[in-house]
Every structure is written in structure tokens, then in C-alpha cells.
Amino acid sequence: MSNKSGGPSQMRHRPVERRQGITTAQIALVIGAVVVAVALLIVLNSSRLRRAAGVVFTYPTGVTQDGSPYKGAPEAPLKLELYSDFLCGHCADFANVLEAISKDYIETGKLQVIFRNFAFLTPESVRAAEASLCALDQSPASFWQYHDLLYASRGGGIAAYTTVRLKAYAQELGLDTQAFNRCLDSRAKAAQIQADLDAGRQAGVDGTPTWFLNDQKHVGAMSEGDLRQLLDSLLSK
Amino acid sequence: MEISTKPRTVPPASPVVAWRWWLMVSLAGAGIGVAGYLSYTHLFELPVLCGDSQGCDLVAQSIYANMFGIPVAVFGLLTYIALLALLIARRHVSENLEAYVTLAVFGLSLLGVLFSAYLTYLELFVILAVCIWCVASAVIMAGLFVLSIWEMKSVNP
Numbered sequence: 001m002s003n004k005s006g007g008p009s010q011m012r013h014r015p016v017e018r019r020q021g022i023t024t025a026q027i028a029l030v031i032g033a034v035v036v037a038v039a040l041l042i043v044l045n046s047s048r049l050r051r052a053a054g055v056v057f058t059y060p061t062g063v064t065q066d067g068s069p070y071k072g073a074p075e076a077p078l079k080l081e082l083y084s085d086f087l088c089g090h091c092a093d094f095a096n097v098l099e100a101i102s103k104d105y106i107e108t109g110k111l112q113v114i115f116r117n118f119a120f121l122t123p124e125s126v127r128a129a130e131a132s133l134c135a136l137d138q139s140p141a142s143f144w145q146y147h148d149l150l151y152a153s154r155g156g157g158i159a160a161y162t163t164v165r166l167k168a169y170a171q172e173l174g175l176d177t178q179a180f181n182r183c184l185d186s187r188a189k190a191a192q193i194q195a196d197l198d199a200g201r202q203a204g205v206d207g208t209p210t211w212f213l214n215d216q217k218h219v220g221a222m223s224e225g226d227l228r229q230l231l232d233s234l235l236s237k
Numbered sequence: 238m239e240i241s242t243k244p245r246t247v248p249p250a251s252p253v254v255a256w257r258w259w260l261m262v263s264l265a266g267a268g269i270g271v272a273g274y275l276s277y278t279h280l281f282e283l284p285v286l287c288g289d290s291q292g293c294d295l296v297a298q299s300i301y302a303n304m305f306g307i308p309v310a311v312f313g314l315l316t317y318i319a320l321l322a323l324l325i326a327r328r329h330v331s332e333n334l335e336a337y338v339t340l341a342v343f344g345l346s347l348l349g350v351l352f353s354a355y356l357t358y359l360e361l362f363v364i365l366a367v368c369i370w371c372v373a374s375a376v377i378m379a380g381l382f383v384l385s386i387w388e389m390k391s392v393n394p
Binding site: 022026027030035041044045164168172 | 301305339343347351352355363364389
């Protein structure tokens with residue numbers, strides 16, 4: 001009887017002597033390896049993110065006469081005017097497509113992309129559009145960096161563009177946050193975003209993305225392959 | 238003779254302290270649940286249930302939610318699955334291997350804790366949003382880590 005009750009209790013509460021323990025050296029080795037691994041992960045991860053945020057533009061960026069940001073040479077044979085909403089998923093897809101073809105068309109001076117805000121989805125769309133113009137105030141390159149970061153952070157579009165976050169993006173890109181925050185808080189760009197929306201409607205835009213390639217209207221995103229084909233066919237004309 | 242040898246045929250005297258082992262297994266299971274849910278919502282692009290706050294989606298859909306093209310939640314899920322597998326193995330491997338398995342549990346949970354700390358830093362200072370699921374995972378991982386230290390102490394007399 002005493003044997004029976006003594007057995008399990010010993011098993012539960014008092015560790016039986018170990019044949020093989022863990023040496024301090026082994027523990028130190030594991031800790032060292034883990035710390036190095038995590039440090040490496042963090043460094044790799046943050047350098048990747050910095051790369052995403054700090055794109056250097058080797059090709060022309062600027063502002064059109066009517067105040068819209070562009071990238072690609074103004075004298076390019078092809079001109080793509082894009083009406084976009086930062087909250088719209090297909091716009092994000094199309095932004096990725098434009099990024100993918102950038103090397104072959106925009107950076108080589110064949111295509112100029114002009115961005116026009118068409119913020120019609122929600123109040124957050126409007127705030128994001130205003131923020132993008134606040135970034136444009138600092139430089140056209142800042143606008144495009146901010147544009148890329150907005151779409152990259154859009155996710156499912158839920159609360160992606162709260163004021164706090166819009167300001168954080170500017171900080172992440174190393175913009176002048178004082179000027180940016182003042183611009184955003186004072187809603188300095190509200191009138192222009194409304195004017196852009198009205199101008200878009202007048203041009204026949206009623207959804208996003210809508211784009212005019214050499215004045216020919218296209219509605220919706222296009223796959224990279226199709227867009228390349230279209231651009232090539234126009235270039236060969 | 239027969240009677241005196243009988244107690245030794247009772248299950249092998251394992252140094253695994255039962256309640257602690259069960260607690261660690263439960264924590265690893267809870268971790269699989271949390272990380273699994275986040276992985277599931279991420280991979281199928283579903284909104285994350287988050288009470289009244291919108292922090293979960295902000296975090297889960299930020300550019301920080303992926304590493305090298307893989308959702309961070311999936312890394313977490315794999316870590317918890319590996320921890321659970323090690324914990325179960327701990328009960329079945331030979332006595333000589335037990336120490337190494339215990340060490341592996343310690344190392345893996347340390348990895349999890351350090352990485353959770355980094356992610357929590359990102360939430361608090363970079364993304365500016367906190368996701369309760371991520372906090373839950375960080376707490377679970379911290380629990381596993383503390384218990385694994387304790388476990389190692391018991392393995393080392």
C-alpha cells in the first residue's frame with residue numbers, strides 16, 4: 001500500500017536523477033545561436049522594409065501644370081492618366097502592375113504616368129488623397145514614395161488610413177513631419193481633392209481605376225501581360 | 238520476488254513533472270489556435286475578429302505582417318507546432334535524449350519570445366496599433382519560455 005502511494009507521488013513531484021543533464025556550455029550555445037538568428041532576421045527584415053520605403057528615382061518625376069504628380073519623361077510617346085482611389089483594391093493591383101512595367105516603359109522614357117486623385121469611396125479615401133498631396137508638397141518623389149507605401153499598407157482597407165497612420169507613414173519615409181502634419185490637420189488639400197473629383201467626373205470617370213492611355217479610356221485594372229501588349233502595340237504604331 | 242519487482246513495471250519514471258508538462262502542452266495548443274487563426278485569416282484574406290478595436294486588421298495587414306513572402310503568423314504557427322511535437326516527443330524519447338529535447342524546447346521558445354518582443358515593438362512604435370491576438374501569442378510564448386527554464390532546472394539536478 002505504501003509502495004503504491006509513494007510511487008506516483010515521487011514521479012510527480014520529485015525529478016528522478018538524470019543520467020544526462022544539460023551543461024551550461026550547451027545552454028550558452030543555444031542562447032547564442034538563437035540571439036544571432038533573431039538579430040539576423042530583424043536586420044534582414046528591416047533592410048527589406050527600408051528598401052520598400054526609400055525608393056530612389058532615377059527617372060523624371062514632377063508635377064503637371066494642373067498640379068498632378070507624374071513619373072516618367074513628359075516627352076514620352078505614351079501618356080497614361082490614371083484616376084485612382086487609395087482605398088480601392090483594384091487600384092492597388094493596378095499600381096503593382098505599373099510598378100512591374102516601370103523598368104521597361106517608365107524608366108526608359110516610353111511612358112509617362114500621371115496620377116489624379118479620384119477619392120470617392122469613403123472619408124478615409126479623401127484623407128489619404130489629401131495626405132498624398134501633402135507629401136507632394138515636399139517633392140514629387142515623396143509623393144510617389146508615399147503613394148507606394150499607402151498601397152503597400154492598404155491591406156483589406158480597414159482603417160488603413162486613419163490620421164495617426166497617415167502621419168506615421170510620412171515619418172517612416174523621412175518626410176518633414178511638421179509640415180506634413182500641419183498640411184494634413186488643416187485639411188489644406190480638401191478643396192483640391194474635391195476639385196480633382198469633379199474634374200474626373202467631368203472627364204467621364206465614375207469608378208476606379210479609370211485610366212486614359214493616349215486619351216483612350218480604360219476602366220478597371222489590367223494584367224501586366226495585357227498592358228505590356230497594349231503599350232507595345234501603341235509604340236509600334 | 239514477483240511482488241517486489243512489480244512496482245518497477247509501472248510506467249517509466251519520467252522526470253517530466255506532470256502538471257507542468259500538461260500546462261506547456263496546453264499553452265502550445267493555445268498558441269497553435271491563435272497563430273492558426275491569424276494564419277487562416279491572413280491566407281484567406283478575412284477580417285480578424287478583434288472586439289471593438291480595429292488594431293488586428295491594421296497589424297495583420299501591414300507591410301510588417303509578411304517576412305520573406307511568408308505571413309508572420311505562419312512562422313508562429315510552425316513554431317508552436319514544433320514546440321508541441323517536442324513536448325510530446327519528450328515523453329517518448331529515450332532518457333538520454335530527454336535533455337536535448339528539453340534544451341530544444343528552451344531554444345525554440347527563446348526564439349519565439351525574442352521574435353514576439355520585436356513584433357510587439359513594431360506594433361507599439363511603428364504600426365501604432367495593437368492586435369490582441371498578437372499580444373495573446375506573445376504572452377503564451379513567454380509562458381512557454383518561463384516553463385521551459387523551469388523544466389531545464391529540473392532536468393539538471
